[in-house]
Amino acid sequence: MTQTTTPTDERPPKPRPAPVPDHDSAPYWQALHDGRLLVQRCRDCAAAQLYPRDRCLACRGPVTWEEASGRGTVYSFTVIRQNYSRPFRDWIPYVVALVDLEEGPRVMTNLVDCDPDAVQVGMAVRARFEVVSDEAGIALFVPD
Amino acid sequence: MSQNGRRAVIVGVATSDYPKLPEMSEHAVHGQAADRALADAGLTMAGVDGFASTGFFPMYATGVAEYLGLHPTYYDETNAGGASFEVLAEHAAYAIEAGAAEVVLITYGSIQLSQMGRRLGTGGGGGSGFAPGPAIYDALWGNTLVGSYALAARRHMDQFGTTAEQLASVAVTMRAHAAGNPQAQERDPITVEDVVSSRLVADPLHKLDCCVISDGGGACVMTTAERAADLETTPIYVLGAAHATTHHMNISSMPDLTVSPAAQCGPLAFARAGIGPAEIDVAQLYDSFTITVVLTVEDLGFCAKGEGGAFVENGGLGLGGRLPTNTDGGGLSACHPGMRGMFLIVEAVRQLRGQGGATQVPDARIAVAHGTGGMLSTGATLILGKEAP
Numbered sequence: 001m002t003q004t005t006t007p008t009d010e011r012p013p014k015p016r017p018a019p020v021p022d023h024d025s026a027p028y029w030q031a032l033h034d035g036r037l038l039v040q041r042c043r044d045c046a047a048a049q050l051y052p053r054d055r056c057l058a059c060r061g062p063v064t065w066e067e068a069s070g071r072g073t074v075y076s077f078t079v080i081r082q083n084y085s086r087p088f089r090d091w092i093p094y095v096v097a098l099v100d101l102e103e104g105p106r107v108m109t110n111l112v113d114c115d116p117d118a119v120q121v122g123m124a125v126r127a128r129f130e131v132v133s134d135e136a137g138i139a140l141f142v143p144d
Numbered sequence: 145m146s147q148n149g150r151r152a153v154i155v156g157v158a159t160s161d162y163p164k165l166p167e168m169s170e171h172a173v174h175g176q177a178a179d180r181a182l183a184d185a186g187l188t189m190a191g192v193d194g195f196a197s198t199g200f201f202p203m204y205a206t207g208v209a210e211y212l213g214l215h216p217t218y219y220d221e222t223n224a225g226g227a228s229f230e231v232l233a234e235h236a237a238y239a240i241e242a243g244a245a246e247v248v249l250i251t252y253g254s255i256q257l258s259q260m261g262r263r264l265g266t267g268g269g270g271g272s273g274f275a276p277g278p279a280i281y282d283a284l285w286g287n288t289l290v291g292s293y294a295l296a297a298r299r300h301m302d303q304f305g306t307t308a309e310q311l312a313s314v315a316v317t318m319r320a321h322a323a324g325n326p327q328a329q330e331r332d333p334i335t336v337e338d339v340v341s342s343r344l345v346a347d348p349l350h351k352l353d354c355c356v357i358s359d360g361g362g363a364c365v366m367t368t369a370e371r372a373a374d375l376e377t378t379p380i381y382v383l384g385a386a387h388a389t390t391h392h393m394n395i396s397s398m399p400d401l402t403v404s405p406a407a408q409c410g411p412l413a414f415a416r417a418g419i420g421p422a423e424i425d426v427a428q429l430y431d432s433f434t435i436t437v438v439l440t441v442e443d444l445g446f447c448a449k450g451e452g453g454a455f456v457e458n459g460g461l462g463l464g465g466r467l468p469t470n471t472d473g474g475g476l477s478a479c480h481p482g483m484r485g486m487f488l489i490v491e492a493v494r495q496l497r498g499q500g501g502a503t504q505v506p507d508a509r510i511a512v513a514h515g516t517g518g519m520l521s522t523g524a525t526l527i528l529g530k531e532a533p
Contacts, residue, residue: 017283019280019284020280022277051278051281051396053278075299075401076295076298076299076302077298078295078347078348079344079346079347080346081344081345081347082288082290082343082346087286088286091286094286096295096346098295098401106396107281107396108281108285108287108394109285110285121298121299121302138284
């Protein structure tokens with residue numbers, strides 16, 4: 001279960017890629033940089049959503065930001081054992097998961113600080129923040 | 145389907161050489177398939193007034209049309225990834241029936257294997273520096289193309305108890321069919337044990353749960369039933385068609401990872417054809433990964449949601465099985481140049497004409513070809529029949 005195909009590479013590790021904030025996403029990335037996970041909430045129909053966009057996905061209403069608890073459950077996951085792109089190949093094996101936040105939206109993330117073979121659908125997880133640039137952070141998740 | 149008394153039929157089909165074409169340009173693959181499909185129809189380029197194709201840059205179809213020497217007055221390059229060619233054929237049927245075109249040539253060509261080698265298969269998740277717009281939300285985490293389908297497979301297994309062995313049985317059956325296809329990329333028989341003991345690429349998908357990566361292409365020619373009466377070929381009728389999409393390339397935006405767009409377009413296509421899944425004699429279902437087929441048989445209504453694993457195991461998709469599927473060996477074993485949908489149409493037509501060779505389904509009268517594209521993002525269903533509806 002732990003076979004990998006990482007080619008040998010003597011170059012220094014490449015950092016995790018950082019997002020480039022745009023008009024819709026800048027508050028989201030900035031909040032993550034500051035250690036808070038935000039979701040968008042529709043002012044009209046109260047639906048919660050991510051990824052950030054300018055209107056509500058359910059009704060096209062206006063949206064506002066609210067802070068999320070940072071807790072959720074694993075909807076699904078995979079253990080990536082082959083990826084030739086840097087920096088990801090240096091991480092192999094690593095867990096890519098879809099997490100359903102308590103507030104409703106589903107986000108993709110990496111599950112860290114856990115044995116990849118111990119991850120299960122439905123397990124409780126919580127956000128752990130990491131700064132990736134001067135203007136952005138990300139939410140990794142760990143077992144809760 | 146029909147308007148103005150005009151009814152669309154497929155009169156010519158062909159595949160190019162495959163699976164390895166190091167000496168050919170992408171356009172040459174289109175051209176070889178086009179020449180063969182027109183010859184199969186008993187037509188020439190001079191009679192073609194409509195053209196459709198698609199690829200990975202804008203105005204792709206116009207480029208291929210120029211290469212072929214065509215100046216078409218109907219053209220289409222709708223890109224739905226692996227489902228593109230079912231959509232293009234549906235659109236062509238509408239155009240022909242509306243009187244907007246008389247003879248539509250649809251071509252596909254790819255030299256993905258020779259151009260890029262095997263890396264494309266897992267690199268689809270993108271890397272740093274190239275994740276425009278919303279793509280960034282999935283690109284940050286090192287997810288891959290295989291990883292996206294693995295997320296669907298894991299969810300299906302957890303929600304419905306589907307097993308790795310059931311998924312593997314799809315690959316085993318496709319390989320058995322490939323043994324009857326002299327062109328197939330992989331022809332040596334495999335067992336369920338071979339699949340589940342092959343290297344994990346992205347849990348729970350193993351190497352043998354994934355399609356091959358190939359060069360190749362295909363083409364089909366469509367016209368009216370009236371015109372087909374003057375041709376030597378046996379016309380194949382488009383009985384019904386539909387397509388759907390739920391999200392773009394972020395699997396995190398897929399509403400339910402166990403329900404593909406086939407759940408929308410499948411029932412629509414059957415309703416438009418006026419038949420049900422039980423009347424299908426042979427199926428050509430996009431098999432980018434084993435899980436793709438399990439989701440598709442459920443969503444098209446061949447079994448209930450969650451029962452796809454049981455449906456496909458023990459030769460359920462084999463000749464004489466519940467639903468003979470991918471009789472050419474599919475993308476899992478025969479050929480997968482990136483957007484395989486054209487191969488589904490070609491093989492469906494060959495089966496309905498009785499040209500299926502070693503894997504001919506006896507007396508096949510009605511076939512379904514269903515393409516799936518992107519990250520389970522698009523679906524397109526074509527229901528084809530050898531008799532006029």
